[in-house]
Structure formats: structure tokens, C-alpha cells
Amino acid sequence: MLRYQREDAVRFWNSKKGEELSPGQKVRRIQLFDITHRKKDGSRMTSEAGEIMEKLKDKKAEYEAIASTDSSVNLEDIDNRIITEVLGPERYGQVRFQGSGVNLT
Template identity: 85%
Template structure:
């Protein structure tokens, strides 16, 4: 979050969001201290999703509204997308397997 030079939040809305993030972090830390099976690893992503909502398709969170995953991560990180004929062949193979 952006802050002023004195360390205070830029707007009251940012301050509220920062407070929600801190509350969620404290909540999960309390759960972890009482439940040894609770894993705090990668909890930051869960907290961010709970406060901000789910990711918007085709955008990179915290990088502005016009940054796409390809622009940010590069084209080599795109997932493999099979062609239509390959996808149809895979669907048919799975149907045969089920039958």
C-alpha cells in the first residue's frame, strides 16, 4: 500500500484496507497458535483474497489495471493450450475410458 512520507496511509480507504489485512493476519495467527495442524505457510495469499476478493481474469494484482500476465511474467509462462482437435481427441479418449 502507498503511504505518505510520514508513514500514514494515503487515503482513509487505504487505511481501512490495511487495518482489515492486519486483523485477518492476527486472526490466522491466533488460529495457528491454538491448532498445531494449521499451516501459516502461504497464508498471505489467502488473506489478500479474503480482503480484496478473487483475482480478476487476465490481470495481475497490485500492478495496475492495464497490466496483463503476459506483460508482467512474459510469454513463456503461458499455460499450454491444446488445439481444438487435440482437445476433442482428449475428450473422446476420456469418454471411451469411462465407457
């Protein structure tokens, strides 16, 4: 981890939002999108990001309603399905959410 990345990470974990996430808690993809598309003052970076987040929240509520009545719906996989429906499938040369070991091919 680079020095500036470490400083940003420490600043985030010491912030109010970072304290809401307990250590070891898994950050979901929709939550990651929300965190990474906000300015320091808490507002959305762009109006498009706000519209996308609203669509993501609506779809999540829709899937949770379905999951409450249908036990065959896997709640763990809902975030991936919602991201794909709202943003479209990932394409060659585009990495939407990077992790360790991700390459463009």
C-alpha cells in the same frame, strides 16, 4: 532496472524502514501492501487503504490465533489467503502484485 527505479530502491534500502529488513529477508504480501500504500511522510495514501490495512491486520491476528492452537494451519500460506479474503480473488486482466514474468492473461 531503470535508473529511477534503482534510485528509489537505493533510497528505500538506506531508509529506516529498509534497514529493518535484513538482506535476503522475504517480504510478505501484507507487508508489501503496507509499504506501497504509504506516503513519504508515513501516512496512508487514502482512507480506503487504511481501512484495508486494518482489515488485513485483524484477519492476520485471527489466523495467528488459530495457528497457535491448530498445528495443521500453514503459516506460510496465510498472507495469500488473507489478501484473497479481504481484497477478493484476482480477476482476468488484473494483476494485484506483479513479479517477474507476470502477464495479464
